[in-house]
Amino acid sequence: xxxxxxxxxxxxxxxxxxxxxxxxxxxxxxxxxxxxxxxxxxxxxxxxxxxxxxxxxxxxxxxxxxxxxxxxxxxxxxxxxxxxxxxxxxxxxxxxxxxxxxxxxxxxxxxxxxxxxxxxxxxxxxxxxxxxxxxxxxxxxxxxxxxxxxxxxxxxxxxxxxxxxxxxxxxxxxxxxxxxxxxxxxxxxxxxxxxxxxxxxxxxxxxxxxxxxxxxxxxxxxxxxxxxxxxxxxxxxxxxxxxxxxxxxxxxxxxxxxxxxxxxxxxxxxxxxxxxxxxxxxxx
Ligand SMILES: [Fe+2]
Numbered sequence: 001x002x003x004x005x006x007x008x009x010x011x012x013x014x015x016x017x018x019x020x021x022x023x024x025x026x027x028x029x030x031x032x033x034x035x036x037x038x039x040x041x042x043x044x045x046x047x048x049x050x051x052x053x054x055x056x057x058x059x060x061x062x063x064x065x066x067x068x069x070x071x072x073x074x075x076x077x078x079x080x081x082x083x084x085x086x087x088x089x090x091x092x093x094x095x096x097x098x099x100x101x102x103x104x105x106x107x108x109x110x111x112x113x114x115x116x117x118x119x120x121x122x123x124x125x126x127x128x129x130x131x132x133x134x135x136x137x138x139x140x141x142x143x144x145x146x147x148x149x150x151x152x153x154x155x156x157x158x159x160x161x162x163x164x165x166x167x168x169x170x171x172x173x174x175x176x177x178x179x180x181x182x183x184x185x186x187x188x189x190x191x192x193x194x195x196x197x198x199x200x201x202x203x204x205x206x207x208x209x210x211x212x213x214x215x216x217x218x219x220x221x222x223x224x225x226x227x228x229x230x231x232x233x234x235x236x237x238x239x240x241x242x243x244x245x246x247x248x249x250x251x252x253x254x255x256x257x258x259x260x261x262x263x264x265x266x267x268x269x270x271x272x273x274x275x276x277x278x279x280x281x282x283x284x
Contacts, residue, residue, distance in 0.1 A: 001010060003074050008039050014059050015132065015202075018093070018222040023122070028195060030081075031191075031193070032189070032223065040106060049171075049201065050242070051204040051205070052204055052205050053203060053204050053206070053208045053233075053240060053242050053260075054203050054204065054208070054263065056206065056238070056259070056263065058080070060208075060266065060267045061175070061203070061262075061263035061264075061266050062266070063092055063262075063265050063266065064266075067173055068090040068091055068107050068147075068168060068171055068173040069173045069174075069175065070087060070088035070089065070090055070149070070167045070173070070174075070175040071072060071088065071089055071090075071091045071146075071265070071266060072087075072265030072266055072268075072269060072272075073086070073088045073089045073166060073175060073178060073264065073269050073272065073273040074086070074088070074265070074268075074269070074272035074276065075087075075180045075203050075272065075273060075275065077183065077221075078239065079154060081158045081183040081184065081185055081186065082154065082155060082156045082157070082158070082182070083153060083154045083155075083156060084152070084153050084156065084180065084182065085137060085150055085151070085152050085153075086111045086124075086126075086150075086152075086164060087148070087149060087150045087151075088148075088149050088166050088175070089145070089146040089148055089149070089262070090107045090144040090147045090149065090167070090168070090169070090173065091107065091147050091266065092099060092146055092239055093143060093144065093145050093146050093258070093259055093262050094143070094144050095141050095142070095143045095144075095236070095257075095258065096142070097141060097142070098142070098143045099132075099142050099143070101130050101132060101144040102130055102144070102146065102147050104128040104129050104130055104147050104148075105128075105168070106147075106181075107128065107168050107173070108125070108134055108168040108169070108170065108173070109125060109126035109127055109128050109149040109150065109151050109166075109168075110123065110124070110125055110126075110151070110166065110167065110168060110174075111123070111124045111126070111151045111164055111165070111166045112152055112164060112165050112166075112169075112174075113140065113162050113163065113164035113165075114162065114166065115145075115157075115161065115162060115163070116163070116165075117163045117177060117179075118179075120163060120164065120165060122153070122155070124151045124152060124153045124154070125151060125195075126149055126150045126151025126152065127149070127150060127151075128147050128148060128149045128150070129147070129148050130144060130145050130146070130147055130148065130166050131144075131145050131148070132144045133256065133258050135183075135236065135253060135255070137252045137253060140236045140252075140253075140255060141144070141236035141237060142236075143258035143259070143284075145261075145262075146257070146262075150176055150248050151166065156182045157181060157182065158183065158184050158185040159181070159183070159184040160181055160182050161179055161181050161187070162179060162181070162182065162183065163177050163178070163179045164177070164178055164179070164180070164226070165178070177231050178273045178274060178279065179274060180273075180274050180275065181220070181222075183221065183275075189195070192219075192220035192221040193216065193219060193220060194219045194220045194221070195219060195220065195221045195222075195223065196214045196217070196219035196221070196222045197223045197225060198210065198214065198222070198223070198224060198225070198228065198265065199224075199225040199226060200226075200227050200274055201227070201228050201229065202227075202229060202230055203225065203229050203230070203260060204262045205265055206269075211267075211268070211271060214271070215270070219275060220275075221275065222272075223273040224269060228264060229260055229261055229263075229264035230260065231257050231258055231260040232244065232254065233254050233259055234255065234256060234257030234258060234260065235248060235251065235255045236255045236256070237257075237259065238259070240257070
């Protein structure tokens with residue numbers, strides 16, 4: 001197999017199993033060499049058993065931006081190759097007994113983008129919202145998110161690298177410059193050659209192994225089919241357990257710890273800020 005073939009490796013990650021017909025040093029044949037019978041690589045036994053969540057002290061889940069600078073930046077496929085959605089969050093979440101939701105109208109939703117890193121000649125404006133998790137029980141802590149922004153970029157060329165910044169240019173609070181590549185125009189021999197599909201990703205040290213493996217294979221497209229993260233193994237005070245009903249059988253309602261989703265968004269930003277992806281559902 002020559003260099004060109006090696007560069008055209010196709011792969012598919014399903015949960016923590018690598019699916020391919022060959023996983024030698026020379027790589028996996030491309031889909032253009034197929035069709036092949038699916039081959040499942042045995043599960044790495046070191047992944048079995050106890051999956052330990054990343055703690056809130058892990059630097060990969062900490063908030064590193066200031067004020068209303070964007071965080072948890074994500075690029076998602078839109079309906080065709082010529083548009084994508086960019087999403088991000090501004091302002092920190094709050095959790096406690098007396099929370100005050102942020103006003104989405106106070107921070108604009110702007111994306112500047114272009115094929116050149118500078119100047120970013122195009123501009124898209126979007127919308128924003130917050131969500132709250134409110135419990136009707138005394139003693140449980142309530143949650144309100146930061147401001148969640150979505151903006152749709154249009155008029156994009158296929159198979160093309162674009163640079164972008166998101167945020168509010170008037171505060172000012174714009175992000176650093178990120179980039180993504182659009183999908184190729186759809187056709188029998190025109191499609192993303194490296195596709196990663198991952199489900200039930202969670203936010204554990206096993207997750208970090210899976211994501212490191214995924215990044216190491218430079219996918220053109222990441223499909224996050226859900227679940228993406230688990231907030232439902234925690235009390236609202238952040239106390240977690242492997243089995244909620246075993247450890248917290250006396251709670252008046254199944255509690256959750258919503259900041260786990262913010263942690264996931266921060267942890268995943270290196271992937272989601274550059275790969276077109278399709279966000280799956282969150283878990284509780
Ligand atoms: Fe799941």
